[in-house]
Amino acid sequence: xxxxxxASIPPVYVAPFERAWRNRELIxxxxxxxxxxxxxxxxxxxxxxxxxxxxxxxxxxxLFSLTVPQLSAGMSVTEYASSIFIGLIAFNxxxxxxxxxxxxxxxxxxxxxxxxxxxxxxxxxxxxRAFTYAGVAFAVYIVFRxxxxxxxxLTIVLTPLLVAPFFLFILGVVWFLMALGAFTRDVAHxxxxxxxxxxxxxxxxxxxxxxxAMSGSVALWLRLNIVGDYIEMLRSVALDGxxxxxxxxxxxxxxxxxxxxxxxxxxxxxxxxIVDVI
Amino acid sequence: xxxxxxxxxxxxxxxxxxxxxxxxxxxxxxFGLWKKFYRDxxxxxxxxxxxxxxxxxxxxxxxxxGKTTLLQILCGITQPTKGEFxxxxxxxxxxALGSGFDGLLTGRxxxxxxxxxxxxxxxxxxACIDDIAAFADIGPFFxxxxxxxxxxxxxxxxxxxxxxxxxxVLIVDEALSVGDEIFQRKCERYIAEFAxxxxxxxxxxxxxxxxxxxxxxxxxxxxxxxxxxxxxxxxADYRRAMLAEEDHASGVA
Numbered sequence: 077x078x079x080x081x082x083a084s085i086p087p088v089y090v091a092p093f094e095r096a097w098r099n100r101e102l103i104x105x106x107x108x109x110x111x112x113x114x115x116x117x118x119x120x121x122x123x124x125x126x127x128x129x130x131x132x133x134x135x136x137x138x139l140f141s142l143t144v145p146q147l148s149a150g151m152s153v154t155e156y157a158s159s160i161f162i163g164l165i166a167f168n169x170x171x172x173x174x175x176x177x178x179x180x181x182x183x184x185x186x187x188x189x190x191x192x193x194x195x196x197x198x199x200x201x202x203x204x205r206a207f208t209y210a211g212v213a214f215a216v217y218i219v220f221r222x223x224x225x226x227x228x229x230l231t232i233v234l235t236p237l238l239v240a241p242f243f244l245f246i247l248g249v250v251w252f253l254m255a256l257g258a259f260t261r262d263v264a265h266x267x268x269x270x271x272x273x274x275x276x277x278x279x280x281x282x283x284x285x286x287x288x289a290m291s292g293s294v295a296l297w298l299r300l301n302i303v304g305d306y307i308e309m310l311r312s313v314a315l316d317g318x319x320x321x322x323x324x325x326x327x328x329x330x331x332x333x334x335x336x337x338x339x340x341x342x343x344x345x346x347x348x349x350i351v352d353v354i
Numbered sequence: 355x356x357x358x359x360x361x362x363x364x365x366x367x368x369x370x371x372x373x374x375x376x377x378x379x380x381x382x383x384x385f386g387l388w389k390k391f392y393r394d395x396x397x398x399x400x401x402x403x404x405x406x407x408x409x410x411x412x413x414x415x416x417x418x419x420g421k422t423t424l425l426q427i428l429c430g431i432t433q434p435t436k437g438e439f440x441x442x443x444x445x446x447x448x449x450a451l452g453s454g455f456d457g458l459l460t461g462r463x464x465x466x467x468x469x470x471x472x473x474x475x476x477x478x479x480x481a482c483i484d485d486i487a488a489f490a491d492i493g494p495f496f497x498x499x500x501x502x503x504x505x506x507x508x509x510x511x512x513x514x515x516x517x518x519x520x521x522x523v524l525i526v527d528e529a530l531s532v533g534d535e536i537f538q539r540k541c542e543r544y545i546a547e548f549a550x551x552x553x554x555x556x557x558x559x560x561x562x563x564x565x566x567x568x569x570x571x572x573x574x575x576x577x578x579x580x581x582x583x584x585x586x587x588x589x590a591d592y593r594r595a596m597l598a599e600e601d602h603a604s605g606v607a
Contacts, residue, residue: 101470101474101475101476101479102467102470102471104470104476105466105467105470106467106470108463109456109459109463109467112458112459112463113456113458113459116458116459116499117458186450186453186454187453187454187471188431189426189431189449189453190431190447190449190450190453190454191431191447191449191453191454191471192429192430192431192445192447192471192472193454193471256380256383259379259380259383260377260379260380262377262380346383348432348433349371351426351431351432352370352371352432353371353373353379
């Protein structure tokens with residue numbers, strides 16, 4: 077019965093998962109390779125994955141919370157820092173991959189041209205790696221929150237429900253940028269000029285309801301920023317202890333899935349051409 | 355037994371899209387439905403040949419004859435523009451020495467990734483990793499970062515992976531010409547060993563090497579098969595053509 081149900085899903089919606097599952101050994105091996113080669117030769121090794129977010133968290137707590145009290149809107153210093161930190165975890169994840177994705181195929185040109193390497197798995201490994209770092213940063217946040225507030229909201233257990241569609245969304249974006257970046261190096265420059273702008277259009281240092289209180293139409297525009305929507309929902313489950321609007325959530329999941337499938341199809345369509353032009 | 359050929363190539367042709375300007379590639383994606391922004395450059399025209407199981411076939415040809423492109427097509431790295439091809443079983447390519455290797459990782463770690471690229475499961479890799487180490491026979495270097503390796507050592511690891519990945523077809527591009535005499539002799543032994551269980555297709559400019567190792571030699575010229583058959587005869591013809599060309603060139607000069 078369950079088999080029957082699975083078989084009734086049009087293959088286009090599950091094709092990316094099937095291919096990834098078939099290449100799971102390769103994905104695991106390459107992810108491992110990325111971690112090993114990143115930490116080999118550094119004295120602290122994997123500890124850096126903890127130290128850098130911790131350093132960031134402390135800096136933002138000290139700096140922003142004390143110098144920009146208007147933005148904190150009645151929140152305590154540590155609460156405001158937590159709010160910024162959650163925003164930054166999600167946004168850094170996005171921006172790191174947005175910067176890197178256009179160059180991914182160029183970085184792996186030997187893999188792509190000189191061995192039988194399924195190039196679409198590069199997006200999986202890059203995204204898995206970025207999410208692992210974000211996961212460590214999130215663990216830092218949890219510890220920080222426990223130490224400063226003494227408690228965590230129960231709704232934090234809903235976090236995986238946000239992470240999963242966010243992962244698919246990012247993966248779709250990476251596939252799209254990876255393919256475009258292979259054709260023209262301009263994409264990397266375009267991203268370098270767009271992402272910093274996007275940072276201010278993302279509710280990292282502020283919250284959407286603060287904007288909504290000032291100007292409803294601007295807030296509506298900012299809602300179009302999917303990364304921002306995810307940040308707002310992450311904050312509500314991991315910091316405020318509220319459950320996000322279910323319809324908003326489902327819409328977000330649908331859009332993310334569409335981006336995921338769209339990015340995959342775009343990449344696979346041009347995959348064979350990319351080998352020749354890179 | 356030999357009902358199914360190991361490699362079958364029927365009318366394979368490949369045209370690269372040649373762009374006058376790098377950004378025309380992007381234009382082609384965006385507006386390709388309405389206008390063509392490239393010229394076709396045909397590298398392979400009409401390549402026909404078959405290789406039986408267990409055969410060792412060498413490919414000779416001048417630079418730009420399409421040898422590497424042909425191998426890339428057979429490996430499935432790039433798509434042919436026309437024609438059909440089939441390769442039976444698992445392919446192990448050595449297209450550029452050490453191309454899939456990361457200099458920071460040890461030989462063992464790289465071997466694991468290399469085996470995963472060829473499609474081995476974790477269990478299979480666990481089972482054969484020590485065999486690969488034994489085959490490579492580079493002692494403690496196997497646990498050292500690969501950037502410390504010599505070309506010969508890299509080749510041994512690459513060969514070891516292919517030998518134990520239970521590949522059916524080994525495809526080698528030029529990789530063997532890097533080593534010294536001792537290494538080349540070792541390669542001959544590797545290839546002879548591999549040929550007991552699998553098919554080999556290799557490109558080389560070392561004609562003596564091919565003559566001594568191959569069952570057949572294929573001469574690729576201008577994107578078509580000019581001659582295929584007995585190694586001694588094809589190589590002799592190829593040499594004669596090269597010499598004639600050289601004479602002609604010097605005669606003009």
